[in-house]
Amino acid sequence: MNRVLNRASIAIAVLLTASSALAHHSFAMFDQSKTVTLQGAVKDFRWTNPHVFIELLVKNESGADEEWSIEMTSPEHLSRAGWRPGTLKPGDQVTLNIHPMREGVKGGQYLSGTGPSGPLLGSPPAQQGQEK
Numbered sequence: 001m002n003r004v005l006n007r008a009s010i011a012i013a014v015l016l017t018a019s020s021a022l023a024h025h026s027f028a029m030f031d032q033s034k035t036v037t038l039q040g041a042v043k044d045f046r047w048t049n050p051h052v053f054i055e056l057l058v059k060n061e062s063g064a065d066e067e068w069s070i071e072m073t074s075p076e077h078l079s080r081a082g083w084r085p086g087t088l089k090p091g092d093q094v095t096l097n098i099h100p101m102r103e104g105v106k107g108g109q110y111l112s113g114t115g116p117s118g119p120l121l122g123s124p125p126a127q128q129g130q131e132k
Helices: 002-022 075-080
Strands: 036-046 053-059 065-071 093-100 107-115
Touching: 036 065, 053 093
Parallel strands: 065 107
Antiparallel strands: 036 053, 036 093, 053 065, 093 107
């Protein structure tokens, strides 16, 4: 009886682990066919699981600040590429290349960027012919 109970417990644990892995969202909300370049000041750099976010203040055509929320990968992946929780600080002037949100919301998926000291760690080279 103990052996059956142990095997059942292991099977349940495996099934629960697999379902949580499938619950992770896709990147379908981002328009992978467009690349937008944003220039602005970092409002916040949130080093959190499951994704790191850059909250960026970008001036619109009338000069008012618009807040963009830029989603990155996990802190673990960014750490391997050389990023740290202090890589970006509030007020840092940056240029970011992103895939924008499909629905027109002020946000996107991080692709690459340039910070106050040059290219951001772990950033691939910027692509040519980007939209603004």
